[in-house]
Amino acid sequence: MATIVEQAPTLPSRPTTPPPHLTLNTSLRGTPAPIPNKHIPVCSPGPTPAVSLNTPPTSPPTKIPTSRSQLSLLYPVENFTKILETPVVYSIEPSTVADALEYQATQPLPDPKQVFPWLHGLHADNAIQLAFFVARRRALRRVPQSLRGITLVKAGGELSLARLKGAVAPEEILATDSLTGPIQQSRFIDPDPRDGFSVRNFQIQACKMATVSDIIVYGDETTHTDEVITLAQRFAWAQSNLQEQLHSIGWESGEFNTFAVQEPFRSFEVNHPDIVAIDSNGVVTGKVHDFFTSERLEMAQMTGASEIAPNVFLGPSPDPTFSPVDSAFDVFIEASDLAQIPDHKTLDELAAALDKPERPTVHFEVPGSGSILPPTWSHAEVDGLMNICRWIWDVTHDDTNREPMEHSDQTSAGAEETSIDKDGDTEMTSAPAVQAPDIARKVLIHCPDGYTESSLLGLTYFMYAHGLTVADAWVKLHREYKRNFFAYSTDAALLTSIQARILAESPVWTSRKSSGSKVSVPADPEWLAKHDGSLPSRVLPYMYLGNLAHANNAPLLRELGIGRIVSVGERVSWADRSTTPTKIEGGSHDGFEFVVVENVQDNGVDSLMGEFERCLDFIDQGKEDGIATLVHCRVGVSRSATICIALVMKEMGLTFPQAYCFVRARRLNVIIQPHLRFTYELLKWEEELRVRRGEPPRRELEWATVTREIAAMNRPYCRS
Incomplete structure (x- = not known):
């Protein structure tokens, strides 16, 4: 479909991959839509830990003191006024709420050893989970006595307005019948999964933490005080009933209390704006870190439009949420899974329209990455792809440096069917010329995320405009043009099969031949045969995050300037053949320097925090030497992602939520998945880093909020 408009409109998203809503309402009624093309890979936990397993120490000695139970300004409760006697509900002022949250x-x-494996979820009926984590150690199922949190609950449950930092809806932690049934029978949801195995039960953490927390209930301007107090009473009964249940089986239980805020929400907005996430009008304040917005901002920064050839840019679809539509572009080409290749007539009309006195903006769609599949692609599809490249070349070059535009109608075939002379050089064929615009225009090739659907056309035109082979295009676009992109294996196979055709029609390649230079298509490099289209993710200029397949492709790593490897729990195959474990632990092989982290599986038991220093020092040394480091595990989303997040926190001075979103955005299509224990250790790492900087320990967000937000971010991609 082609459109000619006087001014660039706000571009609609494709229905198959809508961009996420920018909202902080992560309750079930307001889950944001998924970011296009992302997916959650499956991570194997490895073998079941032995019963006698001694978990590695979670951290080196630290200056941070630990106590049997976390302290709180809400306990003991002698200084609080009772609203109700049975069960007891206390009144609390907004100022005390703010002070209590800051103190917490x-x-x-x-x-971590005090709260895991309890935080993983150990339901009495879940034989698989219990066998893996607990075996004969029944004491590990007991509620940790070291935890004491604060859970904020908004009466009414509407979190899209008047939301305090970390607040949840009642239905997230109270059983359904406890919301309307007899108040004395109120109870918490039992969140532990009854079956299955997982070390990523992020969705149960807010509820689990509510059972070891003091509860504060508040309402917005439309909520009557009686409703707030009644809900607080239900929570008080739930706490009392849970305590009685634990005592009946001989388990200890902490003493937790319920508080009700009787002042209007306006008091928080006026006097304590730093803990207001969304105001009474539903406006995000920006005072509280929002994972969804942070990820979108990081993606926008990472994928901003950049020039890949004269007047041709790759970037994300314009999003007025972050910035106005860029009026500097004359042509917007959207790559879409649903699009068809424009025909000759459409391209001719668009070219003619660009020369109109009013200088309209033109829009059209092209097939996205992965939509033209070898070996079943048709000649018409490749002809159309080449016509688009020629059209872009002509509209982005003025008459002084442009040849007449030609449509490609020749037979589309692989390299072996393209005309090649006796020296192995490709020969140019031509078709009837068509009138083209007489002024160079600026073109934006875009897609919703800025790096997936647009990659096929982007790479094809990059090869065409620069006269590059497939291998050179992949490396040059990434290294020299600093462009992050994701291409499918089918894209790599397609472009490899039509490489000679692209070069034969490339103006740059043709000019080399006409100048008398010896020009031939070089043989494909060794790494291309093992390449699946994707590159390891560039988190920082000197640190890449990838999987075992990336690590096993040593020639590709050399092309990317990677000369150092951190292997977390997995070894590269090409080094194992000639390097013993003792040599590879901190040595080198075949020009690569290695650090290998042994005996760390993705099982929710093994610790990584004790390995942070060694791995981060190794990466820092590479930075000083000007050599990039690849950090990998098997899939590249949990163990290795944890190391990368730890380094970003240290080097950039970011909190865990900030660093998590930073790395998550740069892993492109693959969603990072540090499991619960690694996530917890990263929050402990945040404490350690603050102490080293001479700052008091202070978390940006609490454990329950962090895990709840991660669960909400992942929910659209989870298999139901």
């Missing part, structure tokens, strides 16, 4: 943020988290 400065309390060190308990040692």
